[in-house]
Amino acid sequence: MGEPEKWEDEKNVYRVQGFSCANCAGKFEKNVKQIPGVQDAKVNFGASKISVYGETSIEDLEKAGAFENLKVVHEKKRNSNTGFQHIEQKESFIKKHGRILTSVLLICMGYLSLLVNGEENVSTITLFAAAIVIGGYSLFKVGFQNLIRLEFDMKTLMTVAVIGAALIGEWAEGAVVVILFAISEALERFSMDRARQSIRSLMDISPKEALVRRDDKEKKIHVDDIRIGDIMIIKPGQKIAMDGIVVNGYSAVNQATITGESVPVEKAVDDEVFAGTLNEEGLLIVSVTKKTEDTTLSKIIYLVEEAQAERAPSQAFIDQFAKYYTPLIMMIAALVAIIPPLFFGASWDTWVYQGLAVLVVGCPCALVISTPVSIVTAIGNAARNGVLVKGGVYLEKLGALKVIAFDKTGTLTKGIPVVTDVKIINNQAHPEQVFATIAALENRSQHPLASAIIKKAEQDNIEYANVVVENFSSITGKGIRGDINGITYYIGSPRLFRDLGIEHVSEAEVTLLQEEGKTAVVMGTEKEIMAVVAVADEVRETSKEVIQKLHQLGIRKTIMLTGDNHQTAQAIAGEVAVTDVESELLPEDKLNVIKKLSAEYDSVSMIGDGVNDAPALAASTVGIAMGGAGTDTALETADVALMSDDLTKLPFAFKLSRKTLTIIKQNITFSIAIKVIALLLVIPGWLTLWIAIIADMGATLLVTANGLRLLKVKD
CATH class of the missing domain: 2.70.150.10 (Calcium-transporting ATPase, cytoplasmic transduction domain A)
Structure with missing residues (x-):
């Protein structure tokens, strides 16, 4: 249809109620695209909404969804008294499932008539026929349209199977097939609503x-x-x-x-x-x-709903598979019904019945629902636990990672420098007076470490604000200087004092501090070194525990990326227990490291703050941003955002991803296996409509229940 960006100004988003399956959502999208004035349309089945590019009305949209009795309301009215609430209004169980209940009652009466009057009795046939028509109304409405248009989906299969059952006189089994399919659809709708509820609950938490x-x-x-x-x-x-x-x-x-x-x-x-x-x-x-x-909450809801619409690789495979699978099943069913009677003299009734059973058992409900219910549930659960995953593709990739690169500052560390040590070299000087002099000078500095020294002075109640500093100046790249009571003091790196020609008696102290991952700030005069202050960016208390958990989860390599000098970097890397460290890096160097790791290991994740790490985040397989709450850049650039400034959410995200991948594989394997086993029953002629519909319905229920288990994965 072209690129939706061209019609972005004409885009309108509508909430939809009534989707029973992914195929129905696809059919609705196709119908909407055919409305005059509509340039393009895109259904988000996971979030139960549709984006329409062009001009249309609610009436036209509901006509396009009349086959499923869909109800539509504009996104902007979802919070108003006349808007989304009429979609969400509670219907009584009897009103909502009236057709199914009536059909069940007619089937019970039909079996009673069968016992009393026999199978060929008019009243028996009438009761079962009524059950088929009432219980299968929505099924036939779509199924007949599909047959006329030669469109093949699960409703086409079921319609042909039920008509065939009636034609060969299997009224009772045809009625049961209809009612069990209706129940299966209702349960499928319920399970998807449960999965979506994790996001709808977010919509309701903000006051109106x-x-x-x-x-x-x-x-x-x-x-x-x-x-x-x-x-x-x-x-x-x-x-x-x-x-x-x-x-x-x-x-x-x-x-x-x-x-x-x-x-x-x-x-x-x-x-x-x-x-x-x-x-x-x-x-x-x-x-x-x-x-x-x-608001941050609105952005989270929007991004999660968009993420639920993104097709994961496994879901894309299933969608493509189902496209060819349904016609193939119809061909197999036709061959089963025709070949034995035509070439081997078998009974037409028996093998037409077997062919109809193949149609029913071949219905791909379980297969089609297996992936989306898992993806929607997992992304919703992640959002409720403070992890924003921006698509099924990233959810799957997250679980397959073997290498993770961490930015140091603000990720493994708190990103806030603090004073860790104060070493007074001149024993004649009073410690408080020395530190007051340091604080008074640093109070006039713009250096990032100055705030740590000022904070330390305030915590220790050291009076520095009243100290008069004269002739203050900054020595570019080296430190600062200023006069107090006629004495010129210098504060800066060890190199500053070497350049001043002062005997550096504190060299050993400085080296020791650097080996501990600290930055040494030296203070003195033109004649002597008076003190060494150590400042460090404190490691988060949880960093080491998180790294250990990641290794336990199967991450082979954890690497810290930092602009710090090699000694400091090695000290912090040892403290947090990462396997590798790259130091003295500029932003472009971090990008090159990620590219190198990607070439070597294929899948690499980068974790940073989403601002200066944006290039590296974008180049990684999965970019993970820290502290997404309130940070627009993090929400926009990363594939995954940890909403709190908390690394402990990372193992949860990996655990959820791995669990999702496992459940998707289980669902796909089970869905296909149950079909194959049931189809093998055709060979000895044991497959019945009963077995077929129970196999299909059972598989659908099991894969949806299995997908909903992801709601129980906890942080």
């Missing part, structure tokens, strides 16, 4: 109204009417309606819905808060920073 202060008045406003810059008031126990920045107040906020973190996070002035999270303790005054459609 917020208490907003405008013109010195507080009033409840619908989220769609809230503007950027509005001031929200969130009381203890209330959910936050919009993303924003705290301008007043202090509280603990439960962010589990966004990041998967079980422990509430402290929020104070200038901290970011997210829509859908729960304010637990104090009163928070928040300035709104994003519109409803741009």
